[in-house]
Amino acid sequence: MKVAGRLISALKTGAAAAAVMLAVVPAAQAQWYTADGRAAILYDDVEKARTEAINDALRSIMLEAGADINVSADYQGGALLNESFNIKSSSPVRKMTILEEQRTLSSVTVKVRAYVDEDRTMKCAQSSVRKSILPLIFRFADDRAYQSAVGLDDLPREIERNLLLDLGSTASIRLLPQASFRFFADEYSSGPSYAEIKALEEIAAHYRTQFLLVGTLRSAALSESGDNVFERLLYKPTRTLDFDLALYNTLSGRLLIKKNYRAESDWDFKQGQYLDLRSEQFLSSAYGQRLTELCSYAADDIVNALTCLPSAARIIEVNGDEILISLGSNDGLKEGLKFNLSHQSESYDRQQRAYSRYDRSESAYRVEAVFPETARLVPVSLNHSPLNVMIDDVVVLR
Numbered sequence: 001m002k003v004a005g006r007l008i009s010a011l012k013t014g015a016a017a018a019a020v021m022l023a024v025v026p027a028a029q030a031q032w033y034t035a036d037g038r039a040a041i042l043y044d045d046v047e048k049a050r051t052e053a054i055n056d057a058l059r060s061i062m063l064e065a066g067a068d069i070n071v072s073a074d075y076q077g078g079a080l081l082n083e084s085f086n087i088k089s090s091s092p093v094r095k096m097t098i099l100e101e102q103r104t105l106s107s108v109t110v111k112v113r114a115y116v117d118e119d120r121t122m123k124c125a126q127s128s129v130r131k132s133i134l135p136l137i138f139r140f141a142d143d144r145a146y147q148s149a150v151g152l153d154d155l156p157r158e159i160e161r162n163l164l165l166d167l168g169s170t171a172s173i174r175l176l177p178q179a180s181f182r183f184f185a186d187e188y189s190s191g192p193s194y195a196e197i198k199a200l201e202e203i204a205a206h207y208r209t210q211f212l213l214v215g216t217l218r219s220a221a222l223s224e225s226g227d228n229v230f231e232r233l234l235y236k237p238t239r240t241l242d243f244d245l246a247l248y249n250t251l252s253g254r255l256l257i258k259k260n261y262r263a264e265s266d267w268d269f270k271q272g273q274y275l276d277l278r279s280e281q282f283l284s285s286a287y288g289q290r291l292t293e294l295c296s297y298a299a300d301d302i303v304n305a306l307t308c309l310p311s312a313a314r315i316i317e318v319n320g321d322e323i324l325i326s327l328g329s330n331d332g333l334k335e336g337l338k339f340n341l342s343h344q345s346e347s348y349d350r351q352q353r354a355y356s357r358y359d360r361s362e363s364a365y366r367v368e369a370v371f372p373e374t375a376r377l378v379p380v381s382l383n384h385s386p387l388n389v390m391i392d393d394v395v396v397l398r
Helices: 046-065 143-148 155-168 194-207 229-234 286-306
Strands: 019-021 030-040 069-076 079-087 093-103 107-117 131-135 173-175 211-219 238-249 254-266 312-319 322-325 338-348 354-370 375-379 394-397
Touching: 030 046, 030 286, 046 093, 046 107, 046 286, 131 155, 131 286, 143 211, 155 173, 155 211, 155 286, 173 286, 194 238, 238 286, 254 286
Parallel strands: 131 173, 131 211
Antiparallel strands: 019 093, 030 107, 069 079, 093 107, 211 238, 238 254, 312 322, 312 394, 322 375, 338 354, 338 394, 354 375
16 A cells, blocks of 8 residues: 555554654754544544544644655555655654544544654744735635535535634644635636736735635535446445635735645435534545545645745835834744845836836845734844835845
């Protein structure tokens, strides 16, 4: 059996505890993390459910530590043959221990403790400042998408809830309160249109956020299995889960992620049956597990896309040589950090439409005082202090 993209290297069948050494790297700083993991028992495969539960816990730890580790492990007859590690993270896991394990008729739950090396976070200097994301309320893409989910009106909210729970547990991400306005993006375009870019500028100014997350549910269509009554008695119907995510940098107008997540799974419920999407019955079903899994993949993609991007903020006040910016202690900002100034200016295309542009300067500022939502910066050198600093100029973390 090939397990790819999973952070698990050894499992002792039926054991309640296990430990694995993932890297022998001397580190000055490291930390233990603990997380719970859970997986449904499908088709009486307890060992697979146990493996998935451990992976679920480790994925939560990786999100919390800001890590991105891909591990491939080969198994044969339940025995580990070899391992190959592709570590992209500045915080690799070094040890893993299973503290607790519980099993019910439908699921396996574990508590995992992992030792994460944090001494290598300097690979990405921006990781100390959290990236602010404004998530829009998850919606049906159109009437057809809504009709495909008859009886599952809360499905968009459940996808949204799972995704935001994963992102909210990540140390490098700061989630702002959700907004309910509509952001009309062209689903066939590979980048923001002029209207979208102008809307992103307004969002950046109003919400003081660097990133915007937009999600839409495209389909939750139910498909019957088989062409006749006899086949339908033998095979379960299946249901699609199909949603899109788009992540924008509001300050640059760039589309960072535009990705579709799609899966199809057995549907274990009767037509017209009332479903509580947060119940054990739904969460332990094949469809509920696929929903959780896709949201986990999506959260990983977002974290990986943002981890090493430079943090930026708008200037919201100018007072002599001092400036006030829209980042603060809630974003992880600390005194002494340095920023470069980018001046805002307007350019025009052939249709005389105005575009904002930011020209990077050599002017450097140092964080002198930090408040919850803002910070006061002063020039690093008065000899190189810019003369034309304006509100809505941008500073970028060095």
